[in-house]
Amino acid sequence: MKRVAIIGGGISGLSAAFYLEQGCRSGAAVEYTLFEASPRLGGVLKTQHLHDCVIEAGPDSFLSAKPWATELAREVGLQDELIGSNDFQRKTFILNNGRLTEMPDGIQMIVPTKAWPVASSPLLSLSTKLRMAREYVAPPEPLSEGRDESVASFVERHFGSEVVSKLAAPLLAGVYGGDAAQLSARAVLSHFVALESKHRSLVRGVLHSRSNSNSGAPTPIFTSFKRGMQQFVDAVAAQLSPECIALNCAVSKTELHDGEWSVTSTQGQVGKFNHLILALPAYASAELMQTHDADLSRILDSIRYSDSITVALGYPTPSLRRTALPGGFGFLVPRTEGRTMMACTFVQNKFNHRVPDDYVLLRAFSSGAGNHSDAELRSILAKELKDILGIDSSPEFVSIARWPRAMAQYDVGHLEKVAAIEKLAKGIPHLTLIGNAYRGIGIPDCVREGKQAAANILNN
Ligand SMILES: Cc1cc2nc3c(=O)[nH]c(=O)nc-3n(C[C@H](O)[C@H](O)[C@H](O)COP(=O)(O)OP(=O)(O)OC[C@H]3O[C@@H](n4cnc5c(N)ncnc54)[C@H](O)[C@@H]3O)c2cc1C
Numbered sequence: 001m002k003r004v005a006i007i008g009g010g011i012s013g014l015s016a017a018f019y020l021e022q023g024c025r026s027g028a029a030v031e032y033t034l035f036e037a038s039p040r041l042g043g044v045l046k047t048q049h050l051h052d053c054v055i056e057a058g059p060d061s062f063l064s065a066k067p068w069a070t071e072l073a074r075e076v077g078l079q080d081e082l083i084g085s086n087d088f089q090r091k092t093f094i095l096n097n098g099r100l101t102e103m104p105d106g107i108q109m110i111v112p113t114k115a116w117p118v119a120s121s122p123l124l125s126l127s128t129k130l131r132m133a134r135e136y137v138a139p140p141e142p143l144s145e146g147r148d149e150s151v152a153s154f155v156e157r158h159f160g161s162e163v164v165s166k167l168a169a170p171l172l173a174g175v176y177g178g179d180a181a182q183l184s185a186r187a188v189l190s191h192f193v194a195l196e197s198k199h200r201s202l203v204r205g206v207l208h209s210r211s212n213s214n215s216g217a218p219t220p221i222f223t224s225f226k227r228g229m230q231q232f233v234d235a236v237a238a239q240l241s242p243e244c245i246a247l248n249c250a251v252s253k254t255e256l257h258d259g260e261w262s263v264t265s266t267q268g269q270v271g272k273f274n275h276l277i278l279a280l281p282a283y284a285s286a287e288l289m290q291t292h293d294a295d296l297s298r299i300l301d302s303i304r305y306s307d308s309i310t311v312a313l314g315y316p317t318p319s320l321r322r323t324a325l326p327g328g329f330g331f332l333v334p335r336t337e338g339r340t341m342m343a344c345t346f347v348q349n350k351f352n353h354r355v356p357d358d359y360v361l362l363r364a365f366s367s368g369a370g371n372h373s374d375a376e377l378r379s380i381l382a383k384e385l386k387d388i389l390g391i392d393s394s395p396e397f398v399s400i401a402r403w404p405r406a407m408a409q410y411d412v413g414h415l416e417k418v419a420a421i422e423k424l425a426k427g428i429p430h431l432t433l434i435g436n437a438y439r440g441i442g443i444p445d446c447v448r449e450g451k452q453a454a455a456n457i458l459n460n
Contacts, residue, residue: 002030004457005263005273007251007288009036010043011443012435013279014236015072015450021240022075023458030458033271034240035263037250041237044406045443047228048312050397052356053347054228055312056363057401059443060345061085061224066444068451069232070223076235081227084220089349091328094166095337095388096123100326103167110155110168111192111206128162132203135159139201143185143193148412154185154193158202170332174343176441177306177367177407187410226353246270254288259429275430277453281305281405282437289428296424299417303437305405306367311381312347312399315360319393322348322360330363331388340366340380344388362395367407374400408437432456 004020006013013034020032040046044058062069064084073082093100104121106114112132119129140157143149155168169180176183186193195205225231237245246265253264254276261273278285286300330345345363348355355361364381372380378398385391418438425433434449436442 002028002275002457003271003273004030004032004275004277005251005261005271006032006034006277006279007254007263008043008279008284008435009034009038009041009245009247010279010435010446011045011069011233011236012043012446012450013277014041014233014240015068015447016277016279016434016453017240017244017450018072018076018236019451019454020457021244023454028458031244033244033246033273035246035249035251035265035270037248039248041245041247042230042233044403045229045233046401047230048399049228050312050399051314051359053312053314053359053361054354055314055361055399056228057310057312057399058403058406059229060347060363061222061229061351062443064219064221064223066440066442066448068447069444072236072447072451073223073225073232076232076239078225078232078235081225081231083224083226083351083353085222085224085329085350086352087218087220089328090221093326093328093331094123094170095331095333095339096166098337098387100331100388102328107167108206109171109192110159110163111202113203113206113210123166124162128160131160132163136201136203139196139199139204142196142200148184148186148415150181150412151183151185151188152180154189154196155180158196165334165336170334170342173335173367174332174365176409177308177342177365178409182409182411184410184412184414187414222350224351251288254292256292256429261430275432275457277432277434277457279434279450281435282408283405285433285435285437292428293424296421296428299421299424300433300437303414303417304409304411306407306409308403308406309366309377310401310403311364311366311377312397313362313364313381313385313395314397314399315362315391315393315395317358317360319396320360320391324391325360325389333388339384339388340372340377341384341388342366344385408435408441410441 006016017034023030046057048055092103101123104117112118135158152164155164199205249265252266255262261276263270282300282303286297289297329350332343333339341364343365347361432453434453
């Protein structure tokens with residue numbers, strides 16, 4: 001019988017546990033225990049329900065294009081609970097010199113694919129528009145094999161610094177809470193780096209892949225659940241045997257003797273196992289690996305994390321009408337605007353099933369506001385929402401969720417670092433590292449890693 005300890009009950013650890021459970025049900029000689037430090041499963045996936053609003057404290061959805069989370073949702077019986085984003089009203093605004101300006105239609109992240117919307121947009125200067133056109137005919141030299149560079153440098157080479165500050169930086173700040181000058185182009189914009197190496201011009205590359213993609217029914221960009229992301233966590237957890245879950249159990253030490261892992265929590269030794277899956281933030285895995293391999297521990301610890309804060313603000317419609325908002329999914333705030341808020345979602349527009357008709361729900365994000373108290377944050381956001389959206393009324397409720405050191409930063413050289421981690425981890429018997437620190441920060445990638453870890457144990 002293989003005994004597996006999974007440490008960390010976020011979506012990565014939960015996915016590993018679910019697929020091991022599937023193995024048990026199909027007769028594999030395996031048992032597992034999932035150790036979670038906090039009193040609840042799900043990690044940063046957490047949903048609250050207030051005034052009939054579905055409020056996401058952490059992620060609100062995941063990318064539909066990556067299949068692993070949707071597959072898991074179907075496997076746990078949530079096929080009828082999946083919802084897609086309302087892409088028919090997808091519009092994003094960028095705060096530009098204090099005013100909301102619509103992102104031109106046809107911009108694929110940073111790459112323009114339609115001439116007129118870009119040419120007529122007040123968001124970008126004439127010189128940037130000319131540079132975008134020139135990129136098609138005279139693209140820069142591609143990034144040489146084996147080299148990495150920052151996202152800011154990659155985008156700047158193609159389209160200039162204005163596209164970095166007004167598009168790339170705010171878009172990536174929303175995903176990583178990070179800085180375009182530090183994030184790795186190869187890790188974060190791998191698709192565009194591949195297009196560059198094949199077509200040199202990103203515009204040419206995007207247009208070419210678009211013309212080659214089959215034109216079936218369009219899939220919504222984002223997928224979520226009618227009752228929020230917690231529904232996903234609860235449905236996965238319901239498939240696990242309750243005796244295999246240990247909550248309030250922070251693992252503080254792991255020892256390896258004669259191929260057997262001994263796991264100790266803050267309350268004492270909790271068991272012996274043949275295999276260890278660390279589904280933790282890299283800095284937490286670093287601590288547990290310190291006595292096994294100092295180099296591995298050091299590299300794990302060198303992966304930076306940023307803090308993240310989400311603030312949900314609910315307004316009954318007599319005090320704030322939906323028509324008073326500009327429409328679309330929300331807006332992004334470039335750092336150059338000097339605001340605390342980095343982005344704001346108009347929740348009722350992005351998904352159905354989230355907000356009752358007589359309510360407006362705004363969800364603001366920040367990453368560098370950790371020093372502010374809740375009261376200070378509320379008053380800063382109230383001022384920023386008044387300046388940006390003209391909102392005078394006070395919200396009926398405000399819900400603040402703080403996620404310290406939650407977002408792994410894929411800095412320049414990240415993929416080499418991950419390769420080094422994988423090589424060193426291979427030297428330690430029966431150890432697997434999974435989670436958002438390595439090869440994808442989004443939920444689908446975390447599910448993929450959990451599934452892969454379980455498959456490797458079941459098949460070897
Ligand atoms: C605010 C926010 C918004 C996001 N939005 C999106 C989004 O819209 N779409 C998307 O795809 N992704 C989004 N992400 C990213 C994504 O949600 C995360 O990368 C992913 O959920 C991480 O899952 P995980 O299981 O790897 O880690 P975590 O969720 O961090 O889970 C790790 C778990 O390990 C536990 N733990 C830590 N130390 C120990 C220990 N010593 N012993 C036992 N347990 C321990 C922790 O308590 C935690 O439960 C967002 C992230 C944040 C913070």
